[in-house]
Amino acid sequence: MDNYSLGFHSETDKYQYIAPKGLSREVVISISNQKGEPDWMLEIRLAALAKFEEMPIPEWGADLTGINWEDMHYYLKSVEKPYTNWAEVPESVRRVFEEIGVPEAEREYLAGVGGQYDSEVIYHSLKEALAKSGVIFLSMDEGLKQYPEIVKKHFGKIVPYGDNKLAALNTAVWSGGSFVYIPKGVVVDLPLQAYFRINAENAGQFERTLIVAEEGSSVHYVEGCSAPAYSSASLHAAVVEVVVEKEAKVRYTTVQNWYKNVYNLVTKRAMVAKDARMEWVDCNLGSKVTMKYPSCILAGKRAHGEMLSIAVAGVGQQLDAGAKMIHLAPNTTSRIISKSISQNGGRSSYRGQVKITPKATYARSKVVCDALIMDDLSRSDTYPNNQIMTGDATLEHEAYVSKVGEEQLLYLMGKGMTEAEAQTMIIRGFLEPITAELPLEYAVELNRLVKLEMVGSVG
Amino acid sequence: MKKILKRYGQPGKWEVVIPFDKEGMMLEWTGIVDARDPGEYSLTVVAEHSALHTKGRVTIRAVCGEKSVVNLKGVIKIGNEAQETDDFLELRVLTLGSTSRATCSPELEILANNVKASHAASIGRVDPEQVLYLESRGLSKEAAEDQIVMGYLGV
Numbered sequence: 135m136d137n138y139s140l141g142f143h144s145e146t147d148k149y150q151y152i153a154p155k156g157l158s159r160e161v162v163i164s165i166s167n168q169k170g171e172p173d174w175m176l177e178i179r180l181a182a183l184a185k186f187e188e189m190p191i192p193e194w195g196a197d198l199t200g201i202n203w204e205d206m207h208y209y210l211k212s213v214e215k216p217y218t219n220w221a222e223v224p225e226s227v228r229r230v231f232e233e234i235g236v237p238e239a240e241r242e243y244l245a246g247v248g249g250q251y252d253s254e255v256i257y258h259s260l261k262e263a264l265a266k267s268g269v270i271f272l273s274m275d276e277g278l279k280q281y282p283e284i285v286k287k288h289f290g291k292i293v294p295y296g297d298n299k300l301a302a303l304n305t306a307v308w309s310g311g312s313f314v315y316i317p318k319g320v321v322v323d324l325p326l327q328a329y330f331r332i333n334a335e336n337a338g339q340f341e342r343t344l345i346v347a348e349e350g351s352s353v354h355y356v357e358g359c360s361a362p363a364y365s366s367a368s369l370h371a372a373v374v375e376v377v378v379e380k381e382a383k384v385r386y387t388t389v390q391n392w393y394k395n396v397y398n399l400v401t402k403r404a405m406v407a408k409d410a411r412m413e414w415v416d417c418n419l420g421s422k423v424t425m426k427y428p429s430c431i432l433a434g435k436r437a438h439g440e441m442l443s444i445a446v447a448g449v450g451q452q453l454d455a456g457a458k459m460i461h462l463a464p465n466t467t468s469r470i471i472s473k474s475i476s477q478n479g480g481r482s483s484y485r486g487q488v489k490i491t492p493k494a495t496y497a498r499s500k501v502v503c504d505a506l507i508m509d510d511l512s513r514s515d516t517y518p519n520n521q522i523m524t525g526d527a528t529l530e531h532e533a534y535v536s537k538v539g540e541e542q543l544l545y546l547m548g549k550g551m552t553e554a555e556a557q558t559m560i561i562r563g564f565l566e567p568i569t570a571e572l573p574l575e576y577a578v579e580l581n582r583l584v585k586l587e588m589v590g591s592v593g
Numbered sequence: 594m595k596k597i598l599k600r601y602g603q604p605g606k607w608e609v610v611i612p613f614d615k616e617g618m619m620l621e622w623t624g625i626v627d628a629r630d631p632g633e634y635s636l637t638v639v640a641e642h643s644a645l646h647t648k649g650r651v652t653i654r655a656v657c658g659e660k661s662v663v664n665l666k667g668v669i670k671i672g673n674e675a676q677e678t679d680d681f682l683e684l685r686v687l688t689l690g691s692t693s694r695a696t697c698s699p700e701l702e703i704l705a706n707n708v709k710a711s712h713a714a715s716i717g718r719v720d721p722e723q724v725l726y727l728e729s730r731g732l733s734k735e736a737a738e739d740q741i742v743m744g745y746l747g748v
């Protein structure tokens with residue numbers, strides 16, 4: 135990985151607290167005590183820990199045997215509390231975010247910013263006008279302190295800790311993440327952004343995000359991720375819960391660019407009420423292994439769920455991504471569009487499920503998975519599962535896997551392009567339906583990243 | 594292209610493996626699942642490509658009546674050595690009643706790059722416009738649906 139521009143790291147001896155390696159009851163209790171959490175949260179954490187130890191490591195999907203569960207720091211505390219001004223953030227940490235360009239982005243086009251460095255959120259701010267209208271954008275720890283009632287009402291309700299082993303782990307040792315609350319009828323025009331960074335070696339990042347969008351509100355939340363170039367594996371196991379109330383709209387965009395030693399195992403799920411809309415936009419470029427299947431539970435009439443995803447798998451990478459749409463109510467609709475590129479021995483898979491339950495009469499769903507495979511070392515798989523439990527529903531699914539079309543290449547080369555230019559253009563066109571949905575700055579960044587990823591195979 | 598047609602009219606469970614193991618082999622495989630009688634019908638078809646330059650067309654058409662369950666799984670496997678493969682897998686289920694249940698799992702496992710592999714799956718009701726058209730020609734609703742199902746199954 136010569137072209138990973140985010141691979142620098144800053145010193146790790148400045149931490150206020152580093153949990154001993156490995157996972158135990160003591161570690162969990164110590165995390166909870168340091169955060170000064172209410173008793174009910176500690177109880178959930180301990181119950182989740184017991185569940186984690188009891189559940190087997192998933193055997194389907196990607197190979198997880200490379201994770202050394204014992205040789206990992208589950209909690210790293212870098213600063214006392216989140217700052218609201220970049221000038222106050224300690225120099226060593228601020229430099230990292232400046233390299234990534236976060237403060238600049240905040241000034242220019244974001245409604246709010248959160249930055250997480252290892253386990254703790256170190257920076258958080260929100261535009262004043264939004265704060266006045268009642269919008270809350272805090273780190274999850276602060277959210278729990280200031281709004282324990284809202285957190286208690288929703289925490290672990292959409293993704294309970296028994297859901298899967300990684301969700302149990304996250305619930306036991308979670309730290310950081312975002313807490314977003316949009317009051318009734320408030321429309322947030324500019325995106326809220328969170329930036330996640332793993333800095334220490336052998337560290338786990340377990341952020342926990344809760345987004346609650348009240349009736350008729352609308353918000354766009356964007357997250358970006360990166361990590362330094364270390365040789366041993368790090369683990370990122372996040373849980374994201376999104377509550378989309380009646381007629382509300384939430385879009386959740388992820389640009390995942392972890393370094394290629396990170397295991398990225400994330401559970402994301404949204405509960406979508408009547409006439410509401412949930413959109414996941416998911417771009418996976420980095421990580422060693424990704425297993426991520428954002429879900430929408432379409433619980434109210436006419437609820438809509440959408441998933442737009444891009445995966446670019448290069449050497450040594452296995453990106454197992456997809457989506458889940460669970461239709462529970464009549465006239466619900468969903469759409470999944472997945473685009474993947476495998477190259478230099480990378481492996482990308484689409485794994486998804488559409489379930490239309492007997493009560494979801496006249497539900498409609500459409501799934502499209504397209505894959506490009508660049509060379510004979512790479513692999514591309516599609517594993518969809520479509521279950522229709524009522525005769526009144528409609529489902530369409532289509533997928534194709536191919537290489538870059540020779541005719542298209544020849545046509546463009548006939549117009550005077552080099553082969554590399556032509557390939558780049560075709561790949562851009564292939565990804566266009568999804569990049570078109572990203573905020574401009576991200577679309578530019580993504581195009582740049584894809585180009586970097588594909589150095590050698592495209593120009 | 595060589596054609597094979599299979600019919601499945603009774604509840605049951607079937608697994609079919611179609612090997613594409615000779616260079617240049619071409620085959621069109623069609624399976625008809627007539628699940629108008631209540632019961633569970635499960636059909637799995639695996640197209641295994643292990644030789645150069647093979648071409649396949651795999652189609653499963655099913656009709657799923659009241660209280661019937663249809664589970665269709667189609668897999669295209671293309672081994673690393675099977676370059677220049679061209680395969681298309683199609684799974685179609687027509688549901689007749691609101692108690693019809695269907696599962697479609699079209700899967701692709703592709704280890705070669707110079708190939709074309711695609712699949713399509715759909716599950717849905719009889720098009721009400723087609724029924725209305727036939728009704729306007731004097732057919733009863735049941736007769737109209739029967740005609741459409743017969744046409745769909747190609748019988």
